[in-house]
Amino acid sequence: MVGLPHKELLQLFSSETPIKQSGWIGTTIILYSPEVKQLSYSLIELYRLWLFIYNTHMEQLIFQSLGIKYYDLDTPALLIDVDLLISNIQKFNDLAETADISIIPYSSIHGSKDILKYQLQGNKTLNRACTNSISEAEELVDLGLQKLTIKSTPISKNQIQRLWALSQNTHVDVVVTDPQHVTNFQQACPSIGESLGIIIQPVSQSPDREKSIITIIESCLSSPNIQYKGLLLEESLTLPKEDYSSLIKLIRSKWPESEIIALGDLSVKNLQEIHLVDYLIAGCYPIPDIPYLVNFPELSISASVLSQIISKPTREHLVIDSGHKTFGTDLGIPSVIHDTEHEYSRTLKPLKFSAEHGAIKFDEDQFDQITVQDKIRLLPNSMELCFNQFDMMRFVQSDTFIGYKKITGRGLYS
Structure with missing residues (x-):
């Protein structure tokens, strides 16, 4: 010893x-x-x-002791409250049970094997996962999933070769939007024993939408290596729900075994014809962000960013050590989470962010209560963008730091 x-x-x-x-x-x-x-x-x-x-290439991890309070962690730090994470997963599964629909976790939202493992324990969750890229799917092979679904269609020869190689280790479905995609897969098939599942995502504005779908299905049926599986319907402001229903009924009248998959967490509440949908691909519910909590107020803030106040340049403004490189603010800036130990946190209003810093406004009468080196938590506007800024998460439980967890899917785009 x-x-x-x-x-x-x-x-x-x-x-x-x-x-x-x-x-x-x-x-x-x-x-x-x-x-x-x-x-x-x-x-x-x-x-x-x-x-x-x-x-680690981006985040230079400084080892800190397990068992310390999360407030003592170096900043910026991506915090995951394990108990609230598990609670959110259970609550969303309860919603899925009410809607009588099964969940396929969309792991690309967080890129974490550890969070995915928690998701897979849900009572309405299948032993499957959906990813944006082949690289992300390759990272999940060792989990023993029943099936992997790849949402972004592989286009290059190298990507297609990797797709077929992946199908040798696990069942793979890939989303397509064009008949040429299936032709490309057929031409690259390495052997007669390989098999690849095809899920069709309709192009909502295409005048030949139904014709294109039927062409893809018939192409799959004529190939010994390609299997038509069903349709992927994504939440859309341009395609009425009634249009989805008529499309589903048309396809199922010809191919009754078609799987109907909805993409988008809101579908668990919003699909009027929910009984026509078999599966729901959802990913943000374990770690809801600002817009998500508006639609799902029953969920809790389980993921946040711990930041430190580094200066008070005026009597109404402070600066924190977290900016674009921390939050990924393309879709909006974060909000400050109320901290009972710092009542002034109620008045903090984020204004703007540079690459590495954030400017926050506060009420002038709070000036003396705010101390440089205080730490505050912020809720990102987009968890997907925020997680992609970090290599590591800090898991906490009862305000105590219990371990580092790697974001294995970070940067795996191809």
């Missing part, structure tokens, strides 16, 4: 092969800190953490 101060941890793991060089296989290491007298880690657990650190 070896006692090791925190500062020496990175010196121990300062090469690509620390275990080989240290010769401490099987050793238990005790880390000491002022907050927690000691925490025990096996060497392999520390080595795995080191691999996370070593392979």
Whole structure:
């Protein structure tokens, strides 16, 4: 057993092969800190953490002790409250049960295997997942999922080859919008034993929409390697719900085994003809953002960003250490979460953000209550954009930091 101060941890793991060089296989290491007298880690657990650190490209992780209060974490930090995460998942599954629809988790929203594992425990959730890209799907193969659905159609030769290779390890459905997509897959099929599922997403404004769908289905039926599965209907402001219903009835009259999949969490509440839909692809419900909570007020804030106040340049403005690179503000700026320990947080109103900083306005009479180095939590306007800014999440439980979790899907676009 070896006692090791925190500062020496990175010196121990300062090469690509620390275990080989240290010769401490099987050793238990005790880390000491002022907050927690000691925490025990096996060497392999520390080595795995080191691999996370070593392979991190954007976020340079500074190791901090498990067991400290989340408020003491370095900032900016993406926080996940595990209990509220689980509660949100259960509440959304309850909504799905009321609507009598099964959920396929859309893991690209958060890019986290750990959050996906929690989602898969839902009572109305299938052992499946939907991703935007092949790369994200490849990251999930080891989870033993029944099926993977890839929403963005592979176009390049390399992507199509990877798609077929992926289908050798798990059942794969891919979304298409054009008959040429199916032709491309057929031409690249490596062997007669391979199989690929096809889900058709209708192009709402196309005058030949039904004709195109039928052409794709017939092309699938004529191929021994391509299997037509069904339709993907995405929430749309341009396509009336009645139009969806007529399309579903048309397709099912000809191909009654067609699966009907709705994409978009709001479908669990908004689809008038919900009984026509078999599955719902949904992803933001474990970690709702500002717009999501407007539509689902029964859910709780489970994900937030911890930021630090670094200056008060005027008697009505403060600056935090988090900006575009933290929140991904393309779709809107974050809001401040009320903190009972800092009553002034009720008056904080974010104004604008630069790459690395944020300007926040407050009531002038609150000036003396606000201290530089105070920390506040903010709720992103888009969780998907925010998560894509981080390599790591900090999981917390009862305000206590319980572990780092890697965002495995970050940057996997192709």
